[in-house]
Amino acid sequence: MTNKLRQIQTLVKKEIVSEWRQKYAFSGLLLYVIATVYICYLSFKQVIDPATWNALLWIILLFAAVNAVAKGFLQESRGLQLYQYVLLDPLVVIVSRIIYHAGLLFVLAVIAFLFYALFIGNLVQDLPMYLTGMILGVTGLSSLLTLISAIASRAGGNAAMVSILGFPVLIPLLITVIKFTKNAVDGIDWSVNLQYLFVLFALNIIMVILACLLFPYLWRE
Amino acid sequence: MKNWLKFLGVLLVLYSIAGGLLLQVPRLPILHETIRNLYFHVTMWFAMMAVFIASMYGSIRFLGSSDMKHDILAVESARVGMIFGILGLLTGMVWANYTWGAPWVNDAKLNGAAGTMLVYAAYFLLRNSVDDEQKKARISAVYNIFALVMMFVFIMVLPRMVDSLHPGNGGNPGFGTYDLDKVMRLVFYPAVVGWIIIAGWIINIRIRMQKVKELVFG
Numbered sequence: 001m002t003n004k005l006r007q008i009q010t011l012v013k014k015e016i017v018s019e020w021r022q023k024y025a026f027s028g029l030l031l032y033v034i035a036t037v038y039i040c041y042l043s044f045k046q047v048i049d050p051a052t053w054n055a056l057l058w059i060i061l062l063f064a065a066v067n068a069v070a071k072g073f074l075q076e077s078r079g080l081q082l083y084q085y086v087l088l089d090p091l092v093v094i095v096s097r098i099i100y101h102a103g104l105l106f107v108l109a110v111i112a113f114l115f116y117a118l119f120i121g122n123l124v125q126d127l128p129m130y131l132t133g134m135i136l137g138v139t140g141l142s143s144l145l146t147l148i149s150a151i152a153s154r155a156g157g158n159a160a161m162v163s164i165l166g167f168p169v170l171i172p173l174l175i176t177v178i179k180f181t182k183n184a185v186d187g188i189d190w191s192v193n194l195q196y197l198f199v200l201f202a203l204n205i206i207m208v209i210l211a212c213l214l215f216p217y218l219w220r221e
Numbered sequence: 222m223k224n225w226l227k228f229l230g231v232l233l234v235l236y237s238i239a240g241g242l243l244l245q246v247p248r249l250p251i252l253h254e255t256i257r258n259l260y261f262h263v264t265m266w267f268a269m270m271a272v273f274i275a276s277m278y279g280s281i282r283f284l285g286s287s288d289m290k291h292d293i294l295a296v297e298s299a300r301v302g303m304i305f306g307i308l309g310l311l312t313g314m315v316w317a318n319y320t321w322g323a324p325w326v327n328d329a330k331l332n333g334a335a336g337t338m339l340v341y342a343a344y345f346l347l348r349n350s351v352d353d354e355q356k357k358a359r360i361s362a363v364y365n366i367f368a369l370v371m372m373f374v375f376i377m378v379l380p381r382m383v384d385s386l387h388p389g390n391g392g393n394p395g396f397g398t399y400d401l402d403k404v405m406r407l408v409f410y411p412a413v414v415g416w417i418i419i420a421g422w423i424i425n426i427r428i429r430m431q432k433v434k435e436l437v438f439g
Contacts, residue, residue: 147367155351155360164346165364168339171332172374176382199382203374210370214363217284 004092011088011096016103025071026104033064033112041119050185053123057116058178061109062141062170068108069101069145070162073153090219094146094211102142109134125187133184136200137177140207144170147211150218173203222425226418233415237264240408247405251320258316259405260412265309266334268416270372272302272424273341277369280362290428292358295365296348297427301420303341310334329382333375340368340375 019026040056047053084093113134117124124130145166152161180196241260249256279295282288313331314324325331347364351357 151347151360151364154356155347158350161347161350165343168336168343169367169371171336172371172379175379179382195382199378206370206374210367214366217359217363220359 004089007088007092008096008099011092012100012103015096015100019104025068028071029064029068029104029108030111032067033060033108034115036060036063037112037115037119040116044120047120048123050123051182053120054182054185055178056120057113058137058174058181060112060116061105061138062174064108064112065105065138065141065145066163066166068104069142070149070152070159072097072101073146073149076153085219090216091212093219094150094215097146098139098143098208098211101146102139105138105142106135109138124185126184129184129190129193130181132197133177133181133200136197136204137173137181140173140177140200140204141170143204143207143211144173147207147214150215154218173200173207176200176203222422227422230415230418230422233411234419237408237412237415241412244404244408255316255319256405258312260408262309262312262316264409264412264416265305265312266376267413268420269302269305269309270376271417272298272305272420273369273372275421275424276302277366280365283358283362287355287359289354289358290432292362293428293431294424295358295362297424297431299341299344299365300427301424303338303345305416305420306334306338306341310338329380330376333379336375337372340371344368 037060040060044056047056145162148166148169149162152158152165155161176196176199180193180200183193183196237260241257246254246256276295276298279291279293279298283291283295313334317326317331318324344361344364348357348361351360
């Protein structure tokens, strides 16, 4: 068990280090997010309605997430895939991928939020609650999108396939996250928001478990 | 499929149509006589769920055995499930037009049902994008299991969370609690069983068609 945990740790560290060395993917995503926020700023100038503000931010985060995770899987070379297949347990691979993507998406989300608040204004009244929603939403997005891009990479490696497969499945998670964070923007009390929190937790757990259960079948080539 | 089962299915559905239109129903505000649509609209959804569960069963068996016959069950069940889902949406739209004023309203269960249709449409798209038989079956089996869990989230979990026009969700009392009186239950439960049998019959025919196709064309 500890051996597997150590393997996961090493894999996540390897992904972070290899990304930090070249920063191609990360800088591309950063540019994507900042450009999108800036375009929204130029179009809207200022968003006063909390519902619109929140929904717009999550749409930006959704597209950034799809780009981030799809790029990760689809750009792997065949040689690297074979090497990993021989060496590693599929459970280790999928868990390390989910953790890495969740971390990446969280960093992206925070940076996107900062730029969004800078240009379009900050309407959030309960920041800790908003960050909680962001963490849960981003973890759910990460696990779902990692599994979907694993499926898509086995089915031809088409980037459009990730969007086609992913968007319908992402709807429940997105709706729940948007509702939860909208309540955070309005500054509503935790007790009222608890039902959405439970659903978010449950969705996250279901998705991670499903991803871990199903990935080994995809891994066999 | 056994002949007596086919006869039973047809008999139950005919009974539900006759009983549904002729027997008395409780008078409820807004609904009045349209509550009879319960026998047709809700039974479609029950049949769809049963069929999609069968599809997931096929997928799970395929992942364990890699035998193509399980994959055929999975895909044909998914096809029939889509048809029943579309019929459920259509019957719901007819009902909504007369009770809620428009064929489509912004309601959580409707959005959930539409979402389910999208998820399974993506399933068929995924199958079309892979050529190799075994690979196609394995990848779509993985997605199918995923899709079924999402279906339950869409149809059962989400509508209960938010305000909804549907009975049983969003704070409205469900049909089970006080509306469904003895007479309605007498027609409704056999109708559900009948439509599930009919769905199973269609799936059975399609599976046999696929087997024949495989024998003839290789």
